[in-house]
Amino acid sequence: MKKLVRVLGVLVVLGLVALLAFIFVPVQRTGPVTQLAADFKPAKGQGEYVMRAGDCLACHTNEGGKPFAGGRAIQSPMGTIWTTNITPDKETGIGNWSLDDFRAALYDGVTPNGTHLYPAMPYENYRKMSEEDIVALYDYFMHEVEPVSDKVEETKLGFPFNLRFGLRAWNWLAASYEPGFKPTTGQDEQFNRGKYLVEGAGHCAACHSPRNLFMAQDGIDDTSKVFLTGGEIDGYTAPDLRGRDSGPQKWTTEQTAAYLSTARNAHSTATGEMMLVVRDSLQYLTKEDNMAIAAYLKKIGTAPANSASATPAAPIVTETEKMLTDAKADMPLGPRLYLDNCGGCHFVTGKGAGETFPELDGNSLVTAKSPKGLISVILHGAELPSTADRPMKMRMQGYDKRLSDEEIAALATFLREGWTNKAPAVSAADVKAVRDLAHH
């Protein structure tokens, strides 16, 4: 009996020591993956370019706030995370950070005092960035960004997520891979440039990869079968990018690149979060880089390349098109609403028109697992960003004042089942939930 007590006592002490070590022993910070020459200087503009590729501005700037001064609320399943001030202000920003501090935040998700960042900061992906880009980005933040003194709201998540040391264990699962970028041997330069941007700074997997049991990205590179096969962000579906029917696989490389740089192409337009990514990040990448991303995505498709998009098959008149063309008086509510509200632009074919009116047939937003994005566009409309190659802020108007929840449910269900689409129905309650969001 005494022995048992003693053994238990030792175990408890060992456990406590381990826990204290877990909490208090500083995290090993990752050093540079490449030793750069002592006189290395990033090329002019490179730092800003990396910032655009990493889309730092989008999260670290509040609506109407000063650039990079933080304070934007990121809704996570654990609660609201407030982004930080990353201007070079010494008091409230990162003005006192060394290059090593900066790299550790990007690679390991830790601040200089050892505090773990929440993985809303995609260090899982930034861990793949090159030392050249890290240095360029550091240089940009220290010398080109205006310091802003602004203490932003501190993130206060509920128990147990407020115990940030717990992230140490999470990091063992999510961000313990060898830092730096590993090009795929046997692939050309364009492929590997695309891969670098997608896996690293672009952090596409943060939305487009599924999450595993521990909420970590399930697959951070293309060695994983589920990498970029679709995820969810704030209840919206981030579509699959690798399956046969996904955009990057159906479209030509040029069309995908056009989508990335202008938020529109011959088939579709970017809405919601992806519109913001184009607005704040991708439109600033060079044509070559967006082509590299598109070419890379095409090559990592998980199904045999679909050649149908290159040579369109003879148009097939679907049952939906026939019904809309006949426009019989006893047409159900969904298609009738479509004719009254949508058909003028998207047409009875559901094919829309190049770069102006997106296709609804086969559109990943229409058939998304979560109908939230589709409902949101019907309710509130959508606006394309002004970009150099396509400056027009084309906007679809919202129908929130014109259509009831029941009507939008009928319309959305029609869209999800019309033409060649096959997605589950939408209920009025689904619509109400999205409509109510706007009133918060």
Next chain:
Amino acid sequence: MARTEKKKNVVLVGFGWTGAILGMELANEGLEILALERGHDQATVPDFQYPNMIDELKYGVRLGMMQKPRNGTLTIRRDQNETALPYRSLGTFLPGIGVGGAGTHWNGLNWRPMQSEYHLRSYTEEKFGNIIPEDMTIQDYPMSYAELEPHFDRFEYVAGISGQAGNVNGKIVEGGNPFEAPRSRDYPMPPMHSTWDGKKFGDAAKAMGYHPFPSPGGIASKDYVNEYNMQMGPCNHCGFCERFGCYNYSKSSPQTAIIDALKRKKNFEYRTHADVLRVELAPDGKTATGVTYYDEKAQEEVFQPADIVILTAFSLHNVHLMLLSGIGKPYDPNTNEGVVGRNYSYQLTGGYTLFFKDENFNPFIGTGANGMCIDDFGMDNIDFAKEGFIGGAYWRSGQTNGQPIRSMGLPAGTPSWGAGWKKAIGEWYGHSMNIGAHGSLMSYRGNYLDLDPTYKDPRGRAMMRMTFNWQPNDLKMIQFMKSKMEPLVKSMNPDIAQDGFKKDGAMFDVRPYQTTHNTGGAVTGDDPKTSAINRYLQAWDQHNVFVMGASAFPQNTQYNPTGMVGGLAYWAAEHIRKDYLPNPRPLV
């Protein structure tokens, strides 16, 4: 108390088609540009959005997109013996308001004038001898069609015009207008499909040996991207073009063709609710120093200094501002001297309505530039000496809309309300079609613009006064069109046909809508005694003032004016860029 704003290189007065064109072209030169618009800002969404825009009562009848007479109008009389009265209720023409101007609410009909029109006086004299009436003040454009061609082409490709070329570099193309001046290439988009009325008209015209072709227009027949990377989407034929903003990104307008691209330029700025009161001149009167405008938000006058002032407002407003600012000598019809207000002109149209019991025209399908045309009675094809008038017309048939309040053609004599009216609507709605003749109008000593001696606008400025009436030459032209159209109508064998052609002695009536093709008043020419601006649309006396718009037309073309307005704007922009900016001076 007036405030003074920071100086700009260029101030544009008015932000419609020509303001947007000049803004873009000069912003590309790196200049600091400011456009002042007296109306509100407006964009496709939310301002023209579906379904709010397709409200015939609000926009078609109550003229929601037009300027309100209470905020500024002009006075009108028919001759010098009458007392001009304010145009208090919009009728015969409809000046627009707001960003995009008339370019937002037009029908989209887009043309280049015929070849004889650029040198009409010398063409008439050389070909037909001394037949120009003494009081007819028509004159030649100071530039040739060949010089303008690249600029027409540029405008058509920026605006996004659908059409079928008939003459490409002298080669006649089957299916197009064989009488058009040679164009350097096709239209940017294929022609629109015609509705049944246009088809019927085209077939009848062809059977009579005429040369029908699809109407050219700024209505997108497909998706389109222009040189500024601006976009249009294909039209769905909803029929809400004229008097409406297009909700579908399908009608050519400054909004679809230019504005979002222009807004990206850091050296371009525009201010709305900024009503320009006058152009300010230097003490010696030889240059402008800027403009004074009324800032409606701040409720105060603002002096806006600028190196260059470009009037890019509606033609009537350009002339009014010149008269108020002392730019050019006001025209006096009694002495035939002075240039500002001279050669004001308008448009003379007529047509037939044909009723067919057994035809169904589905009038709810349409566009502003729908249908088929013929140009067999265009100016180039008429013997002025033989027919006894100078002028011409193009004909068109194609329904523009099926709106219930204004577009239900009924046989003459039908009661205008009650059971008889209802019965007739039931009987005839959808069973009528129109054929229109869109005719030229010459300029005359007696048709002119000046400042009204009595009436003031809300800012205390003298209103502009329009003195205008129909003249025998043009009434003869339109009667000639009737005589030629009548046999064609008969050949179509309608159940009822009724004409709407003005007769000899007709007087100008401001009440029914006719056209918003108000031209002249600040015409371009080679002689400073008979023109307000030179061949580069530059004021003769103030070299840093340029005047765009249909006010530059020496007389009105037989076509809708927008194509010419756009072509002239690009022509002037090129000469300002290449010739004036490096060395600011009188260019002639």
